Structure formats: C-alpha cells, structure tokens
Amino acid sequence: MPVLLTRNLGVTLADGERRFTLRVPELALEPGEAAGLTGASGTGKTMLLELLGLLRRPEAGGCLLVGTDAEARDLVPLWSARGGRSRLAAARGRLFGFVPQSGGLMPFLTVAQNVALGQRISGREDAARAAALIARLGLGPVAGLRPDRLSIGQRQRVSIARALAHGPRIVIADEPTAALDPEAAAEAMALLIGTAAATGAAVLVSSHDHDLLDRFALTRHRLVPEARDGHVVSTLRTGAEAAA
Numbered sequence: 001m002p003v004l005l006t007r008n009l010g011v012t013l014a015d016g017e018r019r020f021t022l023r024v025p026e027l028a029l030e031p032g033e034a035a036g037l038t039g040a041s042g043t044g045k046t047m048l049l050e051l052l053g054l055l056r057r058p059e060a061g062g063c064l065l066v067g068t069d070a071e072a073r074d075l076v077p078l079w080s081a082r083g084g085r086s087r088l089a090a091a092r093g094r095l096f097g098f099v100p101q102s103g104g105l106m107p108f109l110t111v112a113q114n115v116a117l118g119q120r121i122s123g124r125e126d127a128a129r130a131a132a133l134i135a136r137l138g139l140g141p142v143a144g145l146r147p148d149r150l151s152i153g154q155r156q157r158v159s160i161a162r163a164l165a166h167g168p169r170i171v172i173a174d175e176p177t178a179a180l181d182p183e184a185a186a187e188a189m190a191l192l193i194g195t196a197a198a199t200g201a202a203v204l205v206s207s208h209d210h211d212l213l214d215r216f217a218l219t220r221h222r223l224v225p226e227a228r229d230g231h232v233v234s235t236l237r238t239g240a241e242a243a244a
C-alpha cells in the first residue's frame with residue numbers, strides 16, 4: 001500500500017503576463033521506495049515537492065493521501081478547513097523529512113543538536129535513534145561541532161540525519177547533491193537512499209543529474225512542460241512516459 005498517493009493535484013501561478021500550471025495526474029510512493037524527479041530548470045520540481053510536502057496549497061479537487069492503513073487520509077481539504085493549517089503543520093512535521101539543496105542547518109546549533117531538532121519539533125525525542133543516525137552517516141567525530149566547521153558534504157550528511165531522525169514516512173530532497181562534487185554527490189545519494197530504506201521511509205529526490213539517478217536505479221518521474229500563448233503547463237509523467 002502506498003505511503004503517498006495523489007490524484008489530479010495541480011496548482012496555477014500567475015503574475016502579469018506569466019502563467020504557470022503544474023499538473024500531477026497521479027503519483028504513488030511505496031514505503032521504502034526511492035524515486036527520482038527530473039525536469040528542466042523551471043518545470044516546477046520545487047513546486048511539486050512543496051505541494052507534496054504540505055508546504056504549498058493545491059487547487060481544490062485534487063487528492064493527496066499520506067500515511068499507511070488507518071492513518072492514511074486525504075489532506076487537501078485541510079487547506080480550507082477551520083483549524084486546518086495547524087493540522088497540516090502537525091502532519092508535515094510528523095510524516096515528512098526534508099533535505100534541502102544547501103543543508104538548511106541551524107548555524108548556532110551543533111551537529112547533534114541539529115539532528116535532534118526535528119525530533120523536538122515533532123515531539124518525538126529519541127536520543128538512541130539520533131545517535132544511530134549520526135554513527136551511520138559517519139558524523140560521530142564532528143557531532144559537537146557547528147555547521148560552519150564542516151565540509152559541504154558533511155553538512156549534507158547532517159541534513160540527511162536530521163530529516164530522518166523523527167522517523168518520517170517520506171523524505172523529500174530538493175536537489176540535495178547540487179552543491180557537491182561527483183564523488184561526494186554519489187556518497188550523499190547512497191547514504192540518503194540506504195538510510196531511508198533501512199528506516200522504511202520512502203524518498204523522493206529531485207535532481208538534474210540523470211547519470212546519478214540511473215546509477216541508483218530510482219523510479220523515475222519527469223516534469224514535461226508545454227507552452228501555449230505564454231501559459232506554461234508542466235505535467236508529471238511517470239513510468240515509461242517519464243523515460244520517453
């Protein structure tokens with residue numbers, strides 16, 4: 001049973017002459033699955049990750065089910081329900097972990113404190129789990145340091161540990177390897193996918209690096225844009241259509 005399932009999710013943005021529509025006819029992520037999201041610059045990869053991660057409001061009419069079995073529910077109606085925003089924030093904190101492109105770490109906290117932060121925010125403090133992630137990601141020797149003392153690759157590993165520390169169902173990573181050299185990128189991707197799989201979390205990772213995605217044999221999803229009179233409509237293609 002998928003841990004995330006969408007149907008007919010969409011959003012349109014307009015400013016002046018510009019109009020951009022993102023369409024997601026269908027997307028499913030299974031527990032432990034690693035999926036890759038590709039698409040040229042400006043095709044809406046970040047927007048899609050924000051929609052799925054409950055950071056951006058989709059148009060009414062779509063459906064976004066997150067969780068498994070009894071806890072799975074359509075979260076789209078919460079955007080317009082009374083008190084819905086705080087329930088969305090709670091669901092976001094509990095169900096999702098985020099790995100941003102540049103780490104997004106708190107500069108005044110140590111590595112260990114950064115990793116524990118997601119747990120604190122979601123009310124799921126678990127020192128043993130945090131310590132295990134720090135060890136697995138090779139961060140033991142730098143656990144007491146602040147992020148500015150680390151390499152970019154180390155910071156990205158802290159970001160991966162932080163995203164997984166509270167036991168999310170889904171990890172959303174927006175170009176997590178873009179700032180890394182090829183070797184560090186491959187290492188970070190292996191750790192992200194391997195650690196998420198070990199915890200049963202699904203991962204959706206956007207990347208421009210097709211070779212890297214191929215190397216890790218991720219399920220592929222691709223955003224394909226079409227322009228009509230200045231209105232760009234970008235549609236998510238999955239499976240064989242994504243490879244075409």
Ligand SMILES: Nc1ncnc2c1ncn2[C@@H]1O[C@H](COP(=O)(O)OP(=O)(O)OP(=O)(O)O)[C@@H](O)[C@H]1O
Nearest residue numbers: 013014015018019020040041042043044045046047
């Ligand atoms: N207010 C707006 N009105 C119209 N179009 C917008 C608006 N805000 C953003 N856009 C467009 O939305 C599209 C999606 O942007 P997004 O950042 O999600 O793309 P991306 O695929 O992540 O790009 P990149 O790979 O360069 O990071 C872009 O083409 C952008 O120009």
